Amino acid sequence: MCPAPALPSVEGVDSLLSFRSVSKLYGDGPGAVRALDEVTVVVPRGGFTAVMGPSGSGKSTFMNVAAGLDDVTAGEVLLDGQPLHALDDRARTVLRRTHVGFVFQSFNLVPTLDVRENVLLPFELAGRRLSAEDHAWVEHLLGVLGLADRVTHRPGELSGGQQQRVAIARALAPRPAVVLADEPTGNLDTRSSREVLGLLRTAAREYGQTIVMVSHDPVAASYADRVLVLADGRLVGDHDAMSPQQIAELLIGFEVAREGGAA
Numbered sequence: 001m002c003p004a005p006a007l008p009s010v011e012g013v014d015s016l017l018s019f020r021s022v023s024k025l026y027g028d029g030p031g032a033v034r035a036l037d038e039v040t041v042v043v044p045r046g047g048f049t050a051v052m053g054p055s056g057s058g059k060s061t062f063m064n065v066a067a068g069l070d071d072v073t074a075g076e077v078l079l080d081g082q083p084l085h086a087l088d089d090r091a092r093t094v095l096r097r098t099h100v101g102f103v104f105q106s107f108n109l110v111p112t113l114d115v116r117e118n119v120l121l122p123f124e125l126a127g128r129r130l131s132a133e134d135h136a137w138v139e140h141l142l143g144v145l146g147l148a149d150r151v152t153h154r155p156g157e158l159s160g161g162q163q164q165r166v167a168i169a170r171a172l173a174p175r176p177a178v179v180l181a182d183e184p185t186g187n188l189d190t191r192s193s194r195e196v197l198g199l200l201r202t203a204a205r206e207y208g209q210t211i212v213m214v215s216h217d218p219v220a221a222s223y224a225d226r227v228l229v230l231a232d233g234r235l236v237g238d239h240d241a242m243s244p245q246q247i248a249e250l251l252i253g254f255e256v257a258r259e260g261g262a263a
């Protein structure tokens, strides 16, 4: 299996995604919600980054903005060196198709396509023929994710966890430069979760893919080599790899500080 295609490095460092003072407001006037508040961060190529934080802290907004699915209110986002705000919708779509794989909280599978067709959809959309290595990688993913005996089933015939695994296979299949995964293990049992997390770690370490994963789960985040913490739209933590216990303590610390601040 060959690594993800090499892409030019950005800004002198090998960064794939960077946020510069990014703010995102929903609505305006006194009722506006500041979902991201002056977030500045550089995500290096080939890293596995977990994004954590309480409900409503801005994690999904972070992912949507990173992918150019949502516009920022202030600041800028660069994906593979390209400032997203400077691209029109078509150029953003092309950039996403060539560089980004998604695992959404809602799996966004195509109900009329079977498992294999769903997994191969990114190739179809990009007009890309599968190489022998692509075929081998897709079969490997279907096997590791426990989907080999489900390839002709449609999403409606699968459990929630199986659908989630199809979404993960689809995101990883074309070996995109960056995979944005929002709670990718949310519907999975312990064993399937470990397999998915191991796969994401392999994608980063062995194939140089950049993984950004939102999770509430300290065990899931402990597979990452970096942990970002958001609270009220602000980046309040940026840590190297930690154990599940350390992550749990960190999150409890932030909760206590917030409650103290709110009291």
Ligand SMILES: Nc1ncnc2c1ncn2[C@@H]1O[C@H](COP(=O)(O)OP(=O)(O)OP(=O)(O)O)[C@@H](O)[C@H]1O
Residues within 6 Å of the ligand: 026, 027, 033, 034, 035, 053, 054, 055, 056, 057, 058, 059, 060, 061, 062
């Ligand atoms: N389309 C929208 N319109 C208005 N407010 C929004 C919209 N999307 C998100 N928000 C608000 O922005 C803030 C951040 O939301 P976001 O979904 O990014 O949080 P999150 O950390 O992903 O939450 P969760 O863990 O519950 O999924 C929240 O206060 C939310 O209510």
